[in-house]
Amino acid sequence: xxxxxxxxxxxxxxxxxxxxxxxxxxxxxxxxxxxxxxxxxxxxxxxxxxxxxxxxxxxxxxxxxxxxxxxxxxxxxxxxxxxxxxxxxxxxxxxxxxxxxxxxxxxxxxxxxxxxxxxxxxxxxxxxxxxxxxxxxxxxxxxxxxxxxxxxxxxxxxxxxxxxxxxxxxxxxxxxxxxxxxxxxxxxxxxxxxxxxxxxxxxxxxxxxxxxxxxxxxxxxxxxxxxxxxxxxxxxxxxxxxxxxxxxxxxxxxxxxxxxxxxxxxxxxxxxxxxxxxxxxxxxxxxxxxxxxxxxxxxxxxxxxxxxxxxxxxxxxxxxxxxxxxxxxxxxxxxxxxxxxxxxxxxxxxxxxxxxxxxxxxxxxxxxxxxxxxxxxxxxxxxxxxxxxxxxxxxxxxxxxxxxxxxxxxxxxxxxxxxxxxxxxxx
Amino acid sequence: xxxxxxxxxxxxxxxxxxxxxxxxxxxxxxxxxxxxxxxxxxxxxxxxxxxxxxxxxxxxxxxxxxxxxxxxxxxxxxxxxxxxxxxxxxxxxxxxxxxxxxxxxxxxxxxxxxxxxxxxxxxxxxxxxxxxxxxxxxxxxxxxxxxxxxxxxxxxxxxxxxxxxxxxxxxxxxxxxxxxxxxxxxxxxxxxxxxxxxxxxxxxxxxxxxxxxxxxxxxxxxxxxxxxxxxxxxxxxxxxxxxxxxxxxxxxxxxxxxxxxxxxxxxxxxxxxxxxxxxxxxxxxxxxxxxxxxxxxxxxxxxxxxxxxxxxxxxxxxxxxxxxxxxxxxxxxxxxxxxxxxxxxxxxxxxxxxxxxxxxxxxxxxxxxxxxxxxxxxxxxxxxxxxxxxxxxxxxxxxxxxxxxxxxxxxxxxxxxxxxxxxxxxx
Numbered sequence: 001x002x003x004x005x006x007x008x009x010x011x012x013x014x015x016x017x018x019x020x021x022x023x024x025x026x027x028x029x030x031x032x033x034x035x036x037x038x039x040x041x042x043x044x045x046x047x048x049x050x051x052x053x054x055x056x057x058x059x060x061x062x063x064x065x066x067x068x069x070x071x072x073x074x075x076x077x078x079x080x081x082x083x084x085x086x087x088x089x090x091x092x093x094x095x096x097x098x099x100x101x102x103x104x105x106x107x108x109x110x111x112x113x114x115x116x117x118x119x120x121x122x123x124x125x126x127x128x129x130x131x132x133x134x135x136x137x138x139x140x141x142x143x144x145x146x147x148x149x150x151x152x153x154x155x156x157x158x159x160x161x162x163x164x165x166x167x168x169x170x171x172x173x174x175x176x177x178x179x180x181x182x183x184x185x186x187x188x189x190x191x192x193x194x195x196x197x198x199x200x201x202x203x204x205x206x207x208x209x210x211x212x213x214x215x216x217x218x219x220x221x222x223x224x225x226x227x228x229x230x231x232x233x234x235x236x237x238x239x240x241x242x243x244x245x246x247x248x249x250x251x252x253x254x255x256x257x258x259x260x261x262x263x264x265x266x267x268x269x270x271x272x273x274x275x276x277x278x279x280x281x282x283x284x285x286x287x288x289x290x291x292x293x294x295x296x297x298x299x300x301x302x303x304x305x306x307x308x309x310x311x312x313x314x315x316x317x318x319x320x321x322x323x324x325x326x327x328x329x330x331x332x333x334x335x336x337x338x339x340x341x342x343x344x345x346x347x348x349x350x351x352x353x354x355x356x357x358x359x360x361x362x363x364x365x366x367x368x369x370x371x372x373x374x375x376x377x378x379x380x381x382x383x384x385x386x387x388x389x390x391x392x393x394x395x396x397x398x399x400x401x402x403x404x405x406x407x408x409x410x411x412x413x414x415x416x417x418x419x420x421x422x423x424x425x426x427x
Numbered sequence: 428x429x430x431x432x433x434x435x436x437x438x439x440x441x442x443x444x445x446x447x448x449x450x451x452x453x454x455x456x457x458x459x460x461x462x463x464x465x466x467x468x469x470x471x472x473x474x475x476x477x478x479x480x481x482x483x484x485x486x487x488x489x490x491x492x493x494x495x496x497x498x499x500x501x502x503x504x505x506x507x508x509x510x511x512x513x514x515x516x517x518x519x520x521x522x523x524x525x526x527x528x529x530x531x532x533x534x535x536x537x538x539x540x541x542x543x544x545x546x547x548x549x550x551x552x553x554x555x556x557x558x559x560x561x562x563x564x565x566x567x568x569x570x571x572x573x574x575x576x577x578x579x580x581x582x583x584x585x586x587x588x589x590x591x592x593x594x595x596x597x598x599x600x601x602x603x604x605x606x607x608x609x610x611x612x613x614x615x616x617x618x619x620x621x622x623x624x625x626x627x628x629x630x631x632x633x634x635x636x637x638x639x640x641x642x643x644x645x646x647x648x649x650x651x652x653x654x655x656x657x658x659x660x661x662x663x664x665x666x667x668x669x670x671x672x673x674x675x676x677x678x679x680x681x682x683x684x685x686x687x688x689x690x691x692x693x694x695x696x697x698x699x700x701x702x703x704x705x706x707x708x709x710x711x712x713x714x715x716x717x718x719x720x721x722x723x724x725x726x727x728x729x730x731x732x733x734x735x736x737x738x739x740x741x742x743x744x745x746x747x748x749x750x751x752x753x754x755x756x757x758x759x760x761x762x763x764x765x766x767x768x769x770x771x772x773x774x775x776x777x778x779x780x781x782x783x784x785x786x787x788x789x790x791x792x793x794x795x796x797x798x799x800x801x802x803x804x805x806x807x808x809x810x811x812x813x814x815x816x817x818x819x820x821x822x823x824x825x826x827x828x829x830x831x832x833x834x835x836x837x838x839x840x841x842x843x844x845x846x847x848x849x850x851x852x853x854x
Contacts, residue, residue, distance in 0.1 A: 074796075074799070074800070075800060076802075077799075077800065077802060077807070077810075077811060078802040078803040078804075078806035078807050078810060078811070079802045079803070081756070081757065081803075081806055081810060082752060082753040082756045082757075083752055083753055084751075084752050084753075085752065088752070111796055111799060112796075114796035115796035115797050118795065118796060118797070118815060270739070270743065272747065273743030273744060273746055273747045274742075274743055274746060274752065274810070275746075275752050276746040276747050276749070276750050276751055276752040276754070277747070278747065279747060299811070302810070302811070303806070303807075303810040303811040304739070304797055304810065304811040304812075304813065305796075305797065305811075306797070306811075306813060308813075309736065309739065309813075312697070312731070312736065315701075316697065316700030316701050317700060319700055319701060319702075319703040320699065320700045320703050320704070320705065320706060322703070323703050324511075324703055325509060325510055325511050325512065325515070325701065325702050325703040326509040326510055326511075327703070329508070329509045330508065330509075367839070367840070367843070368545070369501075369538055369539075369541035369542035369545060369732075369839075369843075370542050370545070370731055370732065370733070370814075372501070372504075372538060372843045372846055372847070373501070373502060373504065373843070373846045373847040373849075373850050374847060375503075375504060375505040375506045375850060376505040376506070376508075377505075379505035379508055379730070380504070380505050380730075383504075383505060383508060383701070383729070383730040383731065384504060384505070384726070384729070384730040384731040384732075384733075385731075386731065386733060386735075386736075386813055386814045386815065387797075387813045387814065387815035388545060388813065388814035388815045388817075390815075412794070412796075413794070415799075416794070416796075416799045416800070419799055419800045420799070420800040420801060422800075423800050423802060424800075
């Protein structure tokens, strides 16, 4: 389908380009033009379109990338709150997860995807059991997903991860797969060495939960004499880069390893508050030039899958902990939520709104009181934006959410009903 | 107008009542029935209605009370960010404010009110210059406002405040007025003694910015030998109660004074993060039984006028600073955002959804992915709710916002245009 957005403001997130008024054209799944009305080449002026959308001055930006989540955990939203992380995981999450079927994970992932769309998110980095259910949920809705292995001592195997790596990197244009494991504290050394071998074999980055809590770091030091980052690095896990989810408690040496190996910090501030884990030193990471990405974490811990909440927290928490109201400004946060996420996830064609890139984008409705006056649109997005401002979300050239309605191949109410049935069956 | 909401879930916030399925009837500006279908008295079964609204299972709750704001500062949203509080106030805010006309304040206040409505807020506690502009903006839109004096060394006078107190407490049913002053550090002792005299004369509570920053507290101690709370209390300012905005840096003795005098802490977590002021010890205040209310602060400091953001921050920041994921749970937060605010603001008839109370309410749209599944509705509101869930906001029996549209006596786009003109004129 060919779609023309006109009367738009556009923020491409290219270094060289400020916000401008113009048009964005979509041909199939890619951007075929992004520029001013005046600069449209003569030869293209009569391009026919299947649909032309007057954006009435609203702002197109690249879609947000949710760089850490467990989408299918939607079933436990508001089910296991107000308890410490270890109790939450062992007494509530694990026993309930054991009851999930593949069908459940498929439907619950769809609910997560719906919420991403309402928040302008066009891709997720999803760690959960049953890659097949995740992949099909994304393909069937039209959403872009990077699956990451959640290998640990209890589920999955190295062989299974390698099979998935080969399968899901050639499964569908919307799906890719990254090597990973749940966390140092749930994965034994023999498995970790196997992960390192696969990283070497495929020259691939590796992702894991890292230094989310102080006790995790201290326990690892007691066992190995090293921080989780240093220990994993000593095994060769990060020889081809990768990244860490959370990264709340980093030592100087950990920062050095992330910097040296070109790794990404993927921060999850709402989850870190709600589970009382701590506040990550984001300014420090940015000062060191480490790539920053932002994730919501799963809906059982956050419980909201909302990039606006996360963006405000990234800057607000940096400001208050640094005692510096100028720390981590709006543009740095917006970069992390878009470009930083895409970089961490290996989505090199979903970054800027440039000709030839995938049409993964969202439209910010400026005709809302929280976007007025139009003093500074990037600041408006980061400091006062909300889901209420998402007018439209397009993934891979297809509009999946527009004006409050979903176009994902299944009725929204049917998905809600199925999700309620799943959790009610388990109770 | 008589309005019937049916097929509703209802959370009245009365101590004795859980969420139930039923109806809420509005007669003029008050609630005439709130209960199950079965319990409607026979004599009332044929009540005629001007409008009957099928809520499709959505949830009615009391409107949120924004217990601290400076609404008209909308013109400076995204204009003066990323700088310390003293520079922000002296170099950006004060010089721009000097250029405001009464008409400007009227229009800019309306923009703030529009955003409150999108967030389910039905009343604000507004401190700003020009009470007349504020009062007219609220009356003309149909919004409920408690104006509080922002007396200080530079604007207003004691006589002016007393005149306003008498005028705006008998001006219009939507408007009331509370004694107050900007802050200890902007108001000299002679004025403060005058405030105490008025508090005694009218047996009235007094409200002010209090202990927002560490330097404010330390400066006051250098000058007076006391914390702001102790110093103000020593002058008799709080002899009839009142409250403090922010209350980030309290000594034990300050907590004792607030407790003894039955005062309210009005917390503004987003503003405190963004201006790098600090994190208020909310759990401590609640443990002491102090009334807690929540405010957005003004749009130049926050920059969002969104009770959902504030509610998540109240609990999230308490959890992380107390290192206790069970601290300040969802129901405590929802109470603060509704009942606690109403109590602080003296809105005794806008608290619970009880027969005879003002119909100040909002409808939470549960047919959205972030509200599914329906595991626990209060937790859903506090942990995953957003402006996107506000289907309808009613103030004083009148629907002012419904399904994204405003019914406030003036076209939304006209207000946006005027607000942009105001700030562009000043630049």
